[in-house]
Structure formats: C-alpha cells, structure tokens
Amino acid sequence: MNVKEMEKQCTIIRRDIINMLADAGSGHPGGSLSVVEIMVALYYGKMRTNSQNPKDPNRDLFLLSKGHAAPCQYAILGEMGYFDKAEFKNFRQLHSILQGHPDTKKCPGVEASTGSLGQGISIATGMALGAKTAKKDTQVYTILGDGECQEGQVWEASMFAANYKLDNLTVFLDHNGLQIDGTNDEVMSLGDIHAKFASFGYEVFEVDGHDIQAILDAVNTPVSGKPKMIIAKTVKGKGVSFMENQVNWHGAAPNEEQRAQALKELEV
C-alpha cells in the first residue's frame, strides 16, 4: 500500500473500532484511535506479515504493550484476513477470540498476551533478544502508552534493551498526554520523556503520530547498536470530534447515537 492508500485504510480501521466498541458496549476508544496511523504504517507499510500463516518463521513481530488498544489491532488483523471479520461483533463477549485485551492463545496474529502494563515492552525485548540469539533478522515492534511509562518495568526493559544493543527493537510511545485519571501531568508527570528515553540508551525520534510518511521515515532510518524509540505525538480519540482529547473517552463505549455520529465523521 502507498501512503494515500494507508491513509484511507486508517478510516476503515477507525470505523471498525467504533463498531466493535459500540457492539461490545465497553472498551477503550481513546487509545485505540490514537494508535491507528502507527499500526497501519507498520502492518501495511513495513512489517513482513503472513495472514494465511500467522506463525510464518519469516514474519516480523508486533506486540501491543498498551493492550487496551486491542480494537485497533483486531481491526487490522481482521481486515488483513488473519480471521473472519464477522468476529468483530464478538469483541469482549464470552468465548470470543477477541478478548478485552489481546490473548495469544485465542487470536491469530497476536504474538503474546499483553495489556498488563509494562509487561509487553519486556516481552517484545525478550523476542528481540531471542531473534538476535537465533541469528535471525526478525524486527520487533511494540507500542507503549504514555501512562504506561509510569510502570517501573518499562525502565527495566529499556535498560535491558540498551545493554544488549537490541537494534532490532523499535518501541513507539503513543504520546497522547491523557490517561484514565486525567492528563499525565495531573496524575504523574513524565517529565522530559525524550531525555529520559535518550539517557536510557535509545536512539529517540519524535514524529507526528498521525503522519504516516513521518512514521515510516522514522521507522526506516537505520540505527545500529541501540534500540529505537519513536515518540509519536498523538491525539487521544483521533478522528472522532467529540472523543478527541477527552479523558472520559479513555474507557467508555459509544452509544447508538454516538456511533452514528462517529461513523458519519469517518466516511471513507
């Protein structure tokens, strides 16, 4: 897909997200909508994937450390054919392959079970270490939430990734500035997050997290001997006017009226 096509795909993914959440009656729209361009760029514009053989040994690996944005991952996996899109309506329902947070035992294309914050980045780091140890050229990508950076484990993993020079690991920070209880600064300031990640040993990039070309440019910039951190400035709830930058849309599903309104704004 070229960038234009990926931009169009983002709208399709956003529509899937809204429908999934409205059907489920619960879930996390804000953070699912803020990572759409990052994930579309990775899945459609960068990673080696194989929806017909999700365990293809030559695939690259993606892990959603901020697992509550699962609807975005499910939308992409479904659109790519990892499973039947009819599964979307079962999101968060009993016996569904689409659990509230990604479950590798249930959902094809989900590489590990994430969502307990701080653990996904460590697991991704372990995958990157494993690929290097096995002398494979596998690339590993993960997305952190900004609130997630309050977890100490994020920094344990970061120290580890730099120590072992894991230049096959790319970490995105979905930096939308909001978390459940308020803004990052109201809850627990991240301080100078760029400087913090740089001092932990990442090559740090900053991009507009809704600019697919900028995301791909950062992803494609070669870095050797250290892991890559791409701080993506994003808008929580991006694409749906009444959800944008609204903290109360972190973990609330749209009702029917709101669904209709959102879908109207997301015409393909």
Next chain:
Amino acid sequence: MSEMKAIRIAYGEALAELGGKNDKVVVLDADLAHATQTAKFLDKYPERFFNCGIAEANMVSIAAGLSTQGFVPFASTFAMFGAGRAYEQVRNSVAYPNFNVKLAMTHAGICVGEDGGSHQSIEDIALMRVIPGMTVIVPCDANEARKAVFAAADLQGPVYLRFARCPSPILDMDMPFEIGKANVLNEGSDAVVFACGTMVPIALDAAKELEAEGIKLAVVNVHTIKPIDRETVLTYANKCKKVITFEEHSVIGGLGDAVSDVLMGQGSYSFKKLGVQDKFGQSGKPDELFAEYGLTKEDLIAAVKAL
C-alpha cells in the same frame, strides 16, 4: 551419615549438563548467578546466558519473549523475588499465554538462614500453585533436582522449580522421577507423611526411629505439588487413616492444602499439617530455624504419636 549437597548446587550442575544436550536452553538470572548456581551454565555457554541485573519483573517477561522464539528459558533468582516480586509477570507474561518458561528459583523456605525473614520465601508454593496450568516441583535432594531439571525441560509449558539453599542429605535410594507421580520411599500402615523438599530426608529419619518403637510410618515424597498425584495420596491416606503433611513452607496454600484438597470428602482421616504456622521467618542457622518452626524429626514423631 549420608553425603550432603545443597539442592541448588545440583540445579546448577544439571543446568550446565542440560545446556550441552539442548542448545535451545537459555538461562536468565538477576545478579545472583553465583548464589543460584546458574554461573555453572554461564561458564560453559556464555552466549546463552543473560544477566538481567536486579530486575526480576523484567527478567520473567524477557523469558516469556525468548520462549516465543523457540528457546527454553530457565529464569532464576531467589524464590522470594522470582515468585513474589515477579508474581504478576509469572501469571500474565508466562502462564496466561502458556509459554514454555521454566521458573527455577532457589533459596526457598527458611533454610536460607542468616539472611532472615525478608529473604525466606514460605509462600511461593501457594503463589505458584494457584496459577492455572502451572506445574510446581519441589525436589527433595540433589539427585532428584537433576532429574527435575531434565523433566521440566521436556515438558511443554510453564514449570516452577523450587530449590533449597542449605546442604541437605543425598538419599541413598534410586528413585524414579515422573512429573505428577509421587514416590513412596517407606512403606507403612499406621500413619502416612506426605513430604516435599528438605523435609523428605527428615521424614525418613523419623520413620526409622518410629519403626524401632513398632510404629510403621509411610513416607511419600510428593515432589510434584501440582498436578498432585491424587491416586497415591488417596491410596496411602485410606490405608493409614492418619495423615501428616510436612513442608518447609507455610501451612497455608502449600503441600498441606494440596493434600487436603484431594482428601476432602473422600473419607475420615486424622489430619495434621506440619509447616511454618502462618509466621514469618527470621535469622538463624538452618537447624535452629527448623527447630524454632517445628520442622524437625522430633516434631514429626510427636505429631504421628498425637494423631
């Protein structure tokens, strides 16, 4: 007097041996490689050894990631930190996805000794046993530790291995080792003791002494706490009717509860759980601590006679 050897030392030796037979085995430690004995693996296979620094939570999740790439990670630190501090990583990064990670933790129980209660894990069996799909193994001597390491590597899925720090007797018997299959080490019909780990040699000593008094104590080595060998537990409980459990762990949630879960509703038994009685440990020599917390041969003999 039996030869003495710390179970953790046997772990380190077995791991190094395993490393030569299986190049998928990788080892992680959290700055305790000389205490946990994983340094023996490091010496032979440095390219497959990853020190994680003092960051146990990350270590467990890193192991999860490594397992997805076809490796068989053994992650080691003290039981307090591996099962305690990193509990939720064990639960969510490893067990929830059923990843093939071996959590091999040393310095379990009170025989840690002088380091004191902050470092004596008496809750780890309980913590690990409650996790769905987790296999929990507590070897009773150096030979069994070796067999347990190899068996764990062959089992697909998460395994918790619990090793003691202090020197303990190597049993003078050739025991088979099959995960989930308890070993009857001494036949008896008057009472049965289900024991694990460091308490097994002590139980055998007690049985010998009781035999001189005409009391036949069956000694069953329950090296696998989960899945527990229901058949052997029921057979010996029904045969003896007097049942004692004996473990270097809290009486809450460990072997004692695992055995009582099996027996609940199955018949009428006299039942006594010997272990740490809902208290924290403290500094002291291992033998002093066993005496202080009621884990001696004399304690077991008294319990048998009291039932």
